Amino acid sequence: MNMMRVGARVLCRNQTFKVLEVLSANGNNHHHHLQSSLPKTHPFSLSSYSTVAEELQPQSSVELIKIMEHRLSAIEHRSAFLQGIINQPEASPTEYSRANKELQSLNAKMDLISKLRTIQKEIESLKSLVADSQEDKDMQAMAYEELQQALKEEQYVHNLLLKSLLPKDDADERDCILEVRAGTGGDEASLFAMDIFKMYERYSLKKGWKFEVVDVTDSNMKGYKEATAAISGADVYGKLKFESGVHRVQRVPITEKAGRVHTSAVSVAILPQADEVDVQLRNEHLRIDTYRSGGSGGQHANTTNSAVRITHIPSGLTVAIQDERSQHMNKAKALKVLCARLYEMERCRVHNSRSKLRSEQIGSGDRSERIRTYNFPQGRVTDHRVDFTHHSISDVMQGESLDYFIDALLLQQEMDAVAAFTAS
Template identity: 80%
Template sequence: MRVDGAWRNLARALKRLESAAPISRHRYSHPHAPILHSPVSRCFRSYSDEVQQHQLSSDLVRIMEQRLSAIEHRNASLQNLVNQPEASPADYARANKELRKLSGCMDLITHLRTKQKEIDGLKSMMAECPEDKDMLDMVTEELRQAIDEEKRLQSLLLRSLLPKDDADERDSILEVRAGTGGEEASLFAMDIFKMYERYSYKKGWKFEVVEITESDLRGYKEASAAISGSGVYGKLKFEKGIHRVQRVPVTEKSGRVHTSAVSVAILPQADEVDVQLRNEELRIDTYRSGGSGGQHANTTNSAVRITHIPTGMTVAIQDERSQHMNKAKALKVLCAKLYEMERSRIQISRSKLRSEQIGSGDRSERIRTYNFPQGRVTDHRVGITHHAIDDVMQGENLDVFIDALLLRQEMDAVASFSSSQ
């Protein structure tokens, strides 16, 4: 059976995870055991084995065919809708958006249907010339190759049918807040915020600061940014939660190690189609920005506070000198918050399998510990410890944790697909 590009990508992710030395394995295997016995390898092997079993399952193929037929029918209905001149702009936009999401799957279905017709033709040829050995041998080999290709396409389609987060390709709003730990928490919040800024630049993403509220020692009590690029939310969504730090604060004179915490929120940015804000639902207040005084004091009402009356949600921005720019930023953040609120409401009503397997990312969860005296970073959800904390804080090697969580997500998606049959 051929190995398709999807599994090769996962294999490369696995290799990158396990080659990013040094990664601790002491909690899962003998310290001298080969790297193939790491938990990530076991996850990947069981995942690949399950997919191969699915490819051989006639019951699963039958269920897939039912879903593929439904997708083909839905695609035809959407095509008909966008071709109707009386369609409203909102309906047209929604239909086009769904068609774009279906396009990749539809391409695979088209290739699969072509290959299945080819297989039927080859089987007919075999039935027509049972006595012609040379012809039979040639057709048999072509049939074998065609069946292998059919299985490859079915494998890709299985992966495309697995439950996924529709927001993965969206841009994101990053919010970092200092938690327990006083000034040390604020200083670490600044370090975490800059870590994601460096990571974004390394990924080729655009990182735009939205708002920063500084502490007395110039740490960050709160900081937010808009991150734009390819697949930003899909990469960063598992970063939300409590990040714990253990180190000697700059304010500590006796050299004792303190433990502080920072909360990170990752919100998918909303499109106008997703969230429609009505003017009558918004209360917009303007006021003078706070500053360091002197020539930096703001003498105009450039700061903006927007309140969404139905939910009581408030966003205040004073980062820019222009009232117009602050208002635009505030509306972007408000839309993201309202969109995430609706997503959360829907997710709560669905199966809790994903949150049980990976963790919901709720801010009450401690997801990662940064231990500076021992120079290590540990992600508690996947049990991976990376012994190069300085590199992590510089935005390097975050993919060690992110890729492991994405592999876990793929495994969970397979389990969810299987259990729904």
């Protein structure tokens, strides 16, 4: 087996422990809940990796550290080169500006590298002190204890540096557009679409995010055929991006008189919101139609052309909004959703190896394309991508326990990034 890949996996397991410890220290108690609720075969189970990690850690860490040191040395040389340009009086304003901007972007890494070099010097001194204190056992014991502490600090800084070197998604810090659609399952699917939509609303409020309903299309059973919301706050897209996909529900519908469990599906799409600089909308590329909105809204909504449908002619994308009484407000919401969809399409084109087009992302709504199953009779929710099950479905639907799934998926992403880092 390739030792570099082994090293990546072992480090990932160690990162799992550290992430859970940090979460627990922050008062989230994720460590306890994850450890108690995960099956023995789950990839994040703490006990399943301890023996293997102990056996492979010394050899694999050396390999990974070699890779990191190569990257860190390159950063140090680049930083010195840029500093040299800034210190040159003959440097042009353009050269100075570019060098200064790049140097600023390296500052955080250079601070960590500087801290690492200081610790490494301390480790070498302590190693020499341990070796030279053979006759003074008390001194040797004290030096050895300090050495162990310094080694732990070195590992901690190594982990921080590794994380800083992993590729980042620039969209993670953006706000997002949430789209929920009823899929297979008829009326029951529309009722669950409403439940899922409200689950994300509760979760957003719990996080202190702003949740703005953009548009809702009701079903005959007072559920949602489609629902769209704009969510804004700190790192919203980075938190919610893995919620995209098909969510399957297994429960007894309110219309089921025989008490049989039905299976339905709902499609969820999370799109990063776009800025004006990201998407240039030309008037000649837009066809804007107005019409009378249907459904609730009173006499005003049914007698005025307040609903807006915008078609982006080059891509064929269409967005229709009728949620607000004001045509102007509906147009503004439609443009926001359209920009998000176009921005995601462009991101997918540029990063095709990592992403999929929005239509592929949310799938057809068929039950077989599920990412998560909500089983009400058994009171459990299972995410099939990380094989993680939480046994309090009511907490999940209230937005209280969704972090367990999100944290596990974010951790999986980090593990995959480490594996890619060592393979490159």
